[in-house]
Amino acid sequence: MAVVVVTDSSAGLPAELTDELDIAVVPLHVLVGDRTVREGVDPIEIDYTADTVTTSAASPGELREVYERALARSGGDGVVAVHISRQLSGTWEAGRQAARDMASDNVRLVDSLGAGLATGLPTLAAARRARAGAALDIVVDAAVAAASRARTFVLVNRTEQLRRGGRLSTAASFFGSELVTKPLLQIVEGRLELREKVRTRSKAYARLVAAAVEAAGDDGAAVAVQHLGAPEAAETIAGQLRDLAPGIRELIVAEFGPTMGVHLGVGAVGVVVVPGGCA
Known part of the structure; x- marks a missing residue:
């Protein structure tokens, strides 16, 4: 067996x-x-x-x-x-x-x-x-x-749902929800943290892609792009990753399921990078 x-x-x-x-x-x-x-x-x-x-x-x-x-x-x-x-x-x-x-x-x-x-x-x-x-x-x-090896980056519209569910610290939620138009988050040692504060969605997408490209390197990374109710944005990001990180070996595009969507909210887009791949 x-x-x-x-x-x-x-x-x-x-x-x-x-x-x-x-x-x-x-x-x-x-x-x-x-x-x-x-x-x-x-x-x-x-x-x-x-x-x-x-x-x-x-x-x-x-x-x-x-x-x-x-x-x-x-x-x-x-x-x-x-x-x-x-x-x-x-x-x-x-x-x-x-x-x-x-x-x-x-x-x-x-x-x-x-x-x-x-x-x-x-x-x-x-x-x-x-x-x-x-x-x-x-x-x-x-x-x-x-x-x-995995690196995870997530762009959400607001962090209120994450704060309410206890998935993000109060301080990070405050800075992410009210003072920043589009908070870019990351997962560090299993915890969700605020990575940086971005003023516009277009700049936030650019920062998301840049972070993923840097993480991917040129060693055949596996990459996943996920979204909730934002398929066009996810496909655009996937296309940019293909162009900017041609060494990517595997690329999955999928929608967040309900248990993730409840906390991230509609419009969320995330990218996961595993340098070296998952072969």
């Missing part, structure tokens, strides 16, 4: 990739008023501006169920679960509890130190090693290495 890789729905991986690489995806939850819906499973209609919409992690029981099925499917070779940063969600901690309850040395957790496709790209790195028949430790190392 082979090691099976698990991630959570916040990773935002396109279905064709999860199907191709046999990646198991645990749905996170979106709370809409008094309803709880599972991302990627239940139909969801969301007003992203509503104060009554929020998110929650998968429970230890939900994660254990997926881990157990994955371990059985691996024939005992093992499971590598790559999850959203523990600084941004309770999912990793719930996963650790689930793995502890299973009492199996063959279920390993990796903190992606990121969110969205900053979780998805390390998941791809692990899944590709698993598909090639790599042993459990090698698959874990592939995910950890990709996560440690």
Whole structure:
């Protein structure tokens, strides 16, 4: 058999990739008023501006169920679960509890130190090693290495939703939401921080692209562009990255899912760069 890789729905991986690489995806939850819906499973209609919409992690029981099925499917070779940063969600901690309850040395957790496709790209790195028949430790190392190299940059219209959800510090939110037209954020060691203050959207896009090009270098980077309700901007940024960083080996363009969108808001655009790629 082979090691099976698990991630959570916040990773935002396109279905064709999860199907191709046999990646198991645990749905996170979106709370809409008094309803709880599972991302990627239940139909969801969301007003992203509503104060009554929020998110929650998968429970230890939900994660254990997926881990157990994955371990059985691996024939005992093992499971590598790559999850959203523990600084941004309770999912990793719930996963650790689930793995502890299973009492199996063959279920390993990796903190992606990121969110969205900053979780998805390390998941791809692990899944590709698993598909090639790599042993459990090698698959874990592939995910950890990709996560440690990843750089994430996010442009949002306002930081109020992030502050309200506790994903951004109060100080950063203040400077980002009221004094700056377009805050450019980054993820550092799993935490979302204000990178710089940009006055106009056109300049913000330019700074986003410049940061991604610098991070990509010329060593065959894997790059992902994500957006919420901004497909034209995402495609424009992807085209600029292709032109300005011709060494990019892999480029994914996708929309943020609901669990990310609730916190980032409509119009958000992000770029994830993994120098050296996720092969």
